[in-house]
Amino acid sequence: MNAAAFWRFLRHRVFIFDPMLSMVLLAITLISLVTMYSAAGEGSTRLMVHARNLGMAVLITWLVASLSPRRLMTVAIPLYLAGLALLFCVELFGVSAKGAKRWLDLGFTRIQPAELMKIAIPLMLAWFFHISQNRLRARYVHLMAIMLLVLPVALVGRQPDLGTAILIGSTGAFVIYFAGLPWRVILASLVIGVAALPLLWLNMKPYQKERVLTMIDPTNDPLGKGFHIIQSTIAVGSGGMQGKGWLKGTQAHLDFVPERTTDFIFSVYAEEFGLVGTAVLLTLYAVLIGRGLMIASQAQSPFGRLLAASMTMSLFTYAFVNIGMVIGILPVVGVPLPFMSYGGTALVTLGIGCGMLMCVAHDNAMQRLRPGRHFVFE
Known part of the structure; x- marks a missing residue:
């Protein structure tokens, strides 16, 4: 050489x-x-x-x-499906700690599958919009993207893990927005979101309500x-x-x-x-x-x-x-x-x-x- x-x-x-x-x-x-x-203090490891x-x-x-972008595209679907499967496993067999069920015990270690979705969601949605680039004006494209996002966010929210759910939801929402989501849909979503706040409040966990009241x-x-x-x-x-x-x-x-x-x-x-x-x-x-x-x-x-x-x-x-x-x-x-x-x-x-x-x-x-x-x- x-x-x-x-x-x-x-x-x-x-x-x-x-x-x-x-x-x-x-x-x-x-x-x-x-x-x-x-912050750690003297003597801390x-x-x-x-x-x-x-x-x-x-x-x-x-x-x-x-890696190349082409290689990243090939792992989008497997990573997304693996993340969903692990989230369902948490729902069924997860380990509870401090009032939340967020971890899977593998015997030698514990994993938190919700972290995987922070990467899997943007990869999956970017791949989906890439293969749908000639059909972006079709309404069902954005609807399917929203469905791909809502399912893992709902599973993480049930654990409950509000912080991770916010991060997963935001990364997916940014992909959908940058893919060309019409402004009328964005404005309609905001109106629906504001209107749904009372319902959201009624369905929040007591500790989540306390956090909001404490912030105020x-x-x-x-x-x-x-x-x-x-x-x-x-x-x-x-x-x-x-x-x-x-x-x-x-x-x-x-x-x-x-x-x-x-x-x-x-x-x-x-x-x-x-x-x-x-x-x-x-x-x-x-x-x-x-x-x-x-x-x-x-x-x-x-x-x-x-x-x-x-x-x-x-x-x-x-x-x-x-x-x-x-x-x-x-x-x-x-x-x-x-x-x-x-x-x-x-x-x-x-x-x-x-x-x-x-x-x-x-x-x-x-x-x-x-x-x-x-x-x-x-």
Whole structure:
């Protein structure tokens, strides 16, 4: 193998990360490690486990990014069907913990099948709209897509797992929207959704109602269900303009902020780095989302465009919902902050999602190197 051939191999198989996405993700990861060191506390093993999980997410991102969009299309149906089968198994044989039945016990480990659907749903719907691209004006196409989405969302909602159901539903809804859902259908859906709110409220679990009421007024139970929101908002506000300084956040280090390494890690970061640091982190997320949408707009096929757009907007949903619940404008639903929160399963899912985004970006780059030649997906 000569030098030119070796360089082509490296460029096509090793150096496949989109430069801008890579730099933004690296910056967020470094901020995550710095914040986790403070949030976990001295002597905790969580920092090392978090670093290991981040490394695993990077490896998974590279492996998925090395695939072609054509290869991703071939796994859409099997992955979706496997996810549905596992969700039905949870319904029948699932393990209950803390009032929810979300896991399957395989003997040597437990798995949460709902996490699989965060990837399977956008893949399946992107594939479905790709093969239906000549029939998108037909009403039944969007109706069938909605049916493909509603079934797994309903199964996850029954567990109950509101946070995951929101994420799965949003990723699927973004695919349907970007596939060209008519505005009259969107407006009609919004009207029906608003009209159905009283019915939804009547069918919510007691703890779900409590979360909504706590969001509206956490001071009704300041030492109980409102404690999370009150303490996290105090931490965010006490950071001021420049923050209290790294390792100097009193709310976190005096154990006032609960779940400070997972769902509420943003409050630790905001207290120690203040408004300036928060602006930096939010800017990084904005660049990440903007670059993802640009990749989607340059995709060479409907499948790549819809998949990249959905993965990008799912990252936005993760960040928006997490920060919203930390500052008290959304109910606490257990959604992690992308690449910041502790948790192996979430990082694996995010790694796969970013890998698919990198896959589309790499395909775009390869097509620019070979003008006039485009993949035709069947």
